Amino acid sequence: MNSTTGRPSESGIDLAFDRAHIWHPYTSMTDPLPVYPVSGADGVYIELADGRRLVDGMSSWWAAQHGYRHPELTAAAAAQLDKMAHVMFGGLTHAPAVDVCRRLLDLVPDNLECVFLADSGSVAVEVAVKTAVQYWAARGRPRSRFLTVGGGYHGDTFAAMSVCDPVNSMHSLYARFLPEQIFVPAPQTRFDGEWQSSDLAAFQTALAGRHEEIAAVILEPVIQGAGGMRIYHPEYLRGVRRLCDEYGVLLILDEIATGFGRTGKMFACEHAAVQPDIMCVGKALTGGMMTLSAMLCTRQVAEQIGGGRPGVLMHGPTFMGNPLACAVAAANLAILQRGEWRAQVAAVEAQLKRELGRLKTDGGFIGGNIRDVRVLGAVGVVETVRPVDMAAMQAFFVEAGVWIRPFGRLVYIMPPFIVRPAELTRLTAALAEAVQRPELFLP
Ligand SMILES: *Cc1c(COP(=O)(O)O)cnc(C)c1O
Numbered sequence: 001m002n003s004t005t006g007r008p009s010e011s012g013i014d015l016a017f018d019r020a021h022i023w024h025p026y027t028s029m030t031d032p033l034p035v036y037p038v039s040g041a042d043g044v045y046i047e048l049a050d051g052r053r054l055v056d057g058m059s060s061w062w063a064a065q066h067g068y069r070h071p072e073l074t075a076a077a078a079a080q081l082d083k084m085a086h087v088m089f090g091g092l093t094h095a096p097a098v099d100v101c102r103r104l105l106d107l108v109p110d111n112l113e114c115v116f117l118a119d120s121g122s123v124a125v126e127v128a129v130k131t132a133v134q135y136w137a138a139r140g141r142p143r144s145r146f147l148t149v150g151g152g153y154h155g156d157t158f159a160a161m162s163v164c165d166p167v168n169s170m171h172s173l174y175a176r177f178l179p180e181q182i183f184v185p186a187p188q189t190r191f192d193g194e195w196q197s198s199d200l201a202a203f204q205t206a207l208a209g210r211h212e213e214i215a216a217v218i219l220e221p222v223i224q225g226a227g228g229m230r231i232y233h234p235e236y237l238r239g240v241r242r243l244c245d246e247y248g249v250l251l252i253l254d255e256i257a258t259g260f261g262r263t264g265k266m267f268a269c270e271h272a273a274v275q276p277d278i279m280c281v282g283k284a285l286t287g288g289m290m291t292l293s294a295m296l297c298t299r300q301v302a303e304q305i306g307g308g309r310p311g312v313l314m315h316g317p318t319f320m321g322n323p324l325a326c327a328v329a330a331a332n333l334a335i336l337q338r339g340e341w342r343a344q345v346a347a348v349e350a351q352l353k354r355e356l357g358r359l360k361t362d363g364g365f366i367g368g369n370i371r372d373v374r375v376l377g378a379v380g381v382v383e384t385v386r387p388v389d390m391a392a393m394q395a396f397f398v399e400a401g402v403w404i405r406p407f408g409r410l411v412y413i414m415p416p417f418i419v420r421p422a423e424l425t426r427l428t429a430a431l432a433e434a435v436q437r438p439e440l441f442l443p
Pocket of ligand 1: 120121122123125153154155156220225226254255256257258282283
């Protein structure tokens with residue numbers, strides 16, 4: 001091996017090695033953006049190796065909803081580690097898996113009864129897609145297309161990517177490899193706007209024309225995350241459910257980002273009082289401690305697959321049902337079941353509306369660079385006219401003592417629910433200042 005080794009910084013983290021050998025998410029090996037060495041994380045703070053403490057505005061990508069080093073989660077991991085970290089799930093089962101699945105079924109829409117444990121959000125989406133395809137195969141009417149909307153994000157594996165926004169996820173790069181799906185424009189009516197039924201027209205047309213080849217519709221309910229942080233009217237989702245029923249097509253809801261309280265409801269589909277046939281969860285399932293996801297479906301879907309050929313759901317990851325992850329997830333769901341999250345998220349939402357609302361003027365926004373401000377639950381988004389200069393803005397935020405990671409034209413926060421008012425004000429103040437500084441944006 002030919003490795004580049006620099007001198008470890010005071011923190012003991014060799015940044016030259018990192019830069020020369022380790023890929024970070026969506027980055028280049030030849031010209032990587034800077035990374036900040038972290039030595040710890042506690043509560044709502046991320047601790048940099050140089051001793052600075054940053055208020056976390058990202059919950060490590062929607063995951064650490066109760067903050068870092070949560071005593072109950074840490075204790076659950078330690079206790080499970082003492083019994084077993086892992087055993088295979090083929091032919092064996094264990095208390096943490098049963099416990100987490102029971103709690104999960106308590107929380108999700110009550111038509112969902114069957115759980116498949118997977119390792120990451122993208123894999124849960126793969127499993128959901130396979131479930132839908134197998135469902136139709138078992139009915140003797142093979143269908144392999146998926147209908148979705150623009151601006152979506154469902155993960156980075158191929159089936160998941162095929163239903164992501166084609167432009168944002170660079171479908172052109174993988175054109176010959178990616179399955180082709182059916183896209184209609186993203187819903188336009190805002191969450192708090194006046195519902196326009198014309199919003200559903202393209203969706204209805206696509207379903208009416210092609211339902212016989214469509215295995216399922218897949219959507220992120222109410223908030224579209226990494227594909228654009230758009231927040232749409234729940235009536236759209238109600239219309240989608242009605243049309244899926246009318247045309248006999250399955251509905252997959254991807255709650256990987258929105259699930260477990262983030263939008264002010266346990267699951268975002270509750271804003272529309274809609275139940276999916278198949279649901280994916282991940283991210284906050286373990287409170288951000290480790291990777292675990294799940295695909296849930298109705299008994300009817302599971303029985304259809306069971307009654308067909310080969311009669312089994314053809315998926316089985318090596319680390320399926322990992323006891324350590326399940327034990328932490330069960331502890332996390334127990335925290336959620338106590339219900340403090342409702343008041344926490346409501347308080348964060350009210351403060352986000354108040355403080356980010358100051359960027360609005362009569363009929364517009366202050367400065368020339370803000371295109372939109374939107375808030376739902378513990379999610380606050382400022383969309384800008386110009387794209388951010390990542391390195392410059394990241395440095396600005398770290399200087400300001402906060403951890404906010406923008407992308408494209410989106411500067412947004414989704415802090416842990418336990419953030420205190422003064423800490424949240426630090427986040428919103430830094431965000432508000434950043435979006436008004438021209439030097440932090442590309443021309
Ligand atoms: C993050 C995300 C995924 C992918 O999850 P990974 O754990 O990153 O694979 C899928 N769907 C949605 C809505 C997400 O936000």
